[in-house]
Amino acid sequence: MSAASPEGDLAIHTHRLTKAFGQRKVVHGLDLAVPYGSVFGFLGPNGSGKTTTIRMLLGLAAPTSGSITVLGRPMPSAALEVLPGVGALVEGPAFYPFLSGRANLMRLDAANRRADPATRARRVDRALDTVGLGRAARLAVHAYSLGMKQRLGIANALAVRHQLLVLDEPTNGLDPQGTREVRSLIASLAGQGTTVFVSSHLLGEIEQMCTHAAVMSAGNRVAQGTLAELRSGGAGRVRVNTPDGPAARAVLAGLGLAPEDGAGAGTLAEGGDDAVVRAPLAAGAPEPERIVAALVDAGVRVRGFAVERPSLEERFVELTGEGFDVAQ
Amino acid sequence: MLPNSGAPHRAGSRGGLLASELALVFRRRRTWAMLLALGAVPVLIALAVRLTSGPPAGRGPAFLDRVAGNGLFVALVGMLVSIPLFLPLTVAVVAGDTIAGEAGNGTLRYLLLAPASRARLLLIKYAAAAAFCVAATAMVALCGVGIGLLLFPAGPVALLSGDTIPLGESFLRLGLVTAYAAVSLLGLAAVGLFVSTLTDVPVGAMAATAVLSVAAQIMGQLPQLDWLHPWLFTEHWMGFADLLRQPVLWDSFGENAALQAGYVLLFGGLAWARFATKDILS
Ligand SMILES: Nc1ncnc2c1ncn2[C@@H]1O[C@H](COP(=O)(O)OP(=O)(O)OP(=O)(O)O)[C@@H](O)[C@H]1O
Ligand SMILES: [Mg+2]
Numbered sequence: 001m002s003a004a005s006p007e008g009d010l011a012i013h014t015h016r017l018t019k020a021f022g023q024r025k026v027v028h029g030l031d032l033a034v035p036y037g038s039v040f041g042f043l044g045p046n047g048s049g050k051t052t053t054i055r056m057l058l059g060l061a062a063p064t065s066g067s068i069t070v071l072g073r074p075m076p077s078a079a080l081e082v083l084p085g086v087g088a089l090v091e092g093p094a095f096y097p098f099l100s101g102r103a104n105l106m107r108l109d110a111a112n113r114r115a116d117p118a119t120r121a122r123r124v125d126r127a128l129d130t131v132g133l134g135r136a137a138r139l140a141v142h143a144y145s146l147g148m149k150q151r152l153g154i155a156n157a158l159a160v161r162h163q164l165l166v167l168d169e170p171t172n173g174l175d176p177q178g179t180r181e182v183r184s185l186i187a188s189l190a191g192q193g194t195t196v197f198v199s200s201h202l203l204g205e206i207e208q209m210c211t212h213a214a215v216m217s218a219g220n221r222v223a224q225g226t227l228a229e230l231r232s233g234g235a236g237r238v239r240v241n242t243p244d245g246p247a248a249r250a251v252l253a254g255l256g257l258a259p260e261d262g263a264g265a266g267t268l269a270e271g272g273d274d275a276v277v278r279a280p281l282a283a284g285a286p287e288p289e290r291i292v293a294a295l296v297d298a299g300v301r302v303r304g305f306a307v308e309r310p311s312l313e314e315r316f317v318e319l320t321g322e323g324f325d326v327a328q
Numbered sequence: 329m330l331p332n333s334g335a336p337h338r339a340g341s342r343g344g345l346l347a348s349e350l351a352l353v354f355r356r357r358r359t360w361a362m363l364l365a366l367g368a369v370p371v372l373i374a375l376a377v378r379l380t381s382g383p384p385a386g387r388g389p390a391f392l393d394r395v396a397g398n399g400l401f402v403a404l405v406g407m408l409v410s411i412p413l414f415l416p417l418t419v420a421v422v423a424g425d426t427i428a429g430e431a432g433n434g435t436l437r438y439l440l441l442a443p444a445s446r447a448r449l450l451l452i453k454y455a456a457a458a459a460f461c462v463a464a465t466a467m468v469a470l471c472g473v474g475i476g477l478l479l480f481p482a483g484p485v486a487l488l489s490g491d492t493i494p495l496g497e498s499f500l501r502l503g504l505v506t507a508y509a510a511v512s513l514l515g516l517a518a519v520g521l522f523v524s525t526l527t528d529v530p531v532g533a534m535a536a537t538a539v540l541s542v543a544a545q546i547m548g549q550l551p552q553l554d555w556l557h558p559w560l561f562t563e564h565w566m567g568f569a570d571l572l573r574q575p576v577l578w579d580s581f582g583e584n585a586a587l588q589a590g591y592v593l594l595f596g597g598l599a600w601a602r603f604a605t606k607d608i609l610s
Contacts, residue, residue: 055437055607055608055609058441059440060437060440060441060607060608060609061607061608061609062605062607079443080443080445083441083442083443084443086441088438088441090437090438090441091434091437092434093434094433094434094435094437094438095433095434095435096352096433096435098356098357099352106348107345107348107352108438108439108442109442110344110345110347110348111345111348111439111442111443111444111449112442112443112444113344113444115442117344156438
């Protein structure tokens with residue numbers, strides 16, 4: 001995990017942030033460090049406290065204990081100075097159904113005293129075009145589909161240029177084109193220097209667009225760092241393709257590795273009559289080249305060898321547990 | 329006057345949040361439905377009097393027997409009939425919706441993130457509710473005058489004190505009565521604002537506010553609660569007769585205004601105390 005950076009480099013910094021609803025702690029001693037300029041993925045299963053954390057970051061809910069700094073100012077006390085620099089989508093979009101998409105954005109822009117009324121119409125129209133709602137702008141929101149509302153919510157976060165975007169599951173309900181658009185939008189904003197804090201439980205998405213991530217599980221932060229750091233935090237595995245499955249397993253075991261058994265392990269698989277043997281690379285395991293050498297020395301016909309890094313998804317499941325039930 | 333029912337409404341593009349809020353309230357179909365219902369009260373009264381021979385003097389609401397002789401009394405009777413229930417009901421809907429409606433809709437969080445400060449939002453919400461109080465009472469008065477002049481003769485008005493005032497001045501007096509009724513509702517609007525900060529369910533806040541206005545009137549009828557009466561926001565609701573004397577007696581207007589101001593301060597303060605630190609979880 002990355003070493004604690006000096007406060008000045010962090011767009012968001014929390015220290016021992018805790019939120020309890022009654023007796024139940026739903027966020028527990030959370031330390032977050034979101035560097036300026038990063039695209040920061042905030043991962044966690046349903047109910048792990050992502051939205052609750054975001055509400056606290058934005059001053060909507062007060063922390064039970066702990067401190068929050070956003071854009072260098074304390075939250076929630078400096079909310080009125082901080083929030084003009086922050087565009088946000090929290091727990092899905094919300095609009096007045098009887099107003100048009102455009103009128104909704106105009107109203108929210110009017111609520112922002114720092115937004116220039118003279119440029120309001122132009123900024124709103126541009127934001128609507130950016131998310132592909134230019135032609136549906138004058139339709140009442142009750143006639144919008146789920147994805148259209150989501151796009152409108154993103155447009156609202158874009159009507160003013162912000163230093164920081166906080167997006168709670170921005171691609172929820174979007175079609176593949178919409179998802180791609182949002183990804184490229186985030187990439188282009190990040191390219192212009194906007195810091196993006198994005199929560200999701202879609203790992204592929206985070207993997208494709210984030211530079212950093214933190215993983216939540218039942219209110220606790222279980223990992224934080226750059227994506228590379230997160231992946232390497234998990235144990236890698238060696239994979240051996242060989243027709244001599246049992247012999248390979250014996251060699252690996254002799255080196256102190258623990259070959260997996262289970263579906264496909266050590267049995268006939270992908271490559272015709274080759275077996276695939278996998279073994280996790282625990283800390284202190286021999287280097288891969290020594291493993292290959294040992295296999296070859298033992299007469300194992302090595303037809304394929306690889307060191308597999310876990311995907312973020314495997315790492316995520318490893319960190320947050322396999323269970324499907326929502327943690328309480 | 330009715331908003332175009334097909335096209336979505338447009339909020340003002342240049343104004344601030346107050347302009348946007350007023351547009352939101354007054355371009356809503358629900359608001360216009362309530363205003364039309366209020367306008368229908370004097371119209372029904374006028375039609376009932378016109379189509380029948382009129383009640384014998386002394387029966388029905390005060391002044392009803394004068395309607396046939398002078399159309400201006402339609403507005404007065406309409407106001408008198410609307411004050412106990414119809415007007416407070418509509419004000420309860422608007423005031424109960426202020427914060428809870430935004431919360432239920434989810435838009436409250438986006439207003440606060442815009443950012444609108446919580447104090448400013450509360451003030452603007454109350455201002456819009458107060459504007460509705462004025463609009464609602466004005467609607468009763470204007471529709472009353474309109475239908476009254478259409479169906480009945482108009483002329484100098486005989487006052488409670490026995491004096492007669494010319495038609496022009498009687499419009500002024502009607503304006504005073506309307507202002508009195510609007511001021512009467514300001515306390516209730518503040519109560520509604522406070523209730524609205526307690527819940528994310530707008531219908532609950534509306535119902536609670538309406539119930540409170542009825543409960544206060546019932547308590548005002550119970551002699552056992554004499555000591556409480558001066559503190560009820562409904563206490564002076566029917567007390568505008570002093571405005572129909574020559575010269576005008578301003579005492580009840582002043583007492584009512586002071587009482588309502590007290591309610592506005594108290595419940596405005598309570599609403600602020602609740603809203604300033606509330607976790608927005610909707
Ligand atoms: N208003 C509330 N009162 C009590 N508990 C709440 C409230 N809101 C959320 N919680 C609890 O807090 C926990 C975290 O909820 P939160 O919405 O932050 O999860 P999340 O990580 O955003 O989940 P998801 O991926 O489903 O959006 C949940 O266990 C939930 O039950
Ligand atoms: Mg959530």
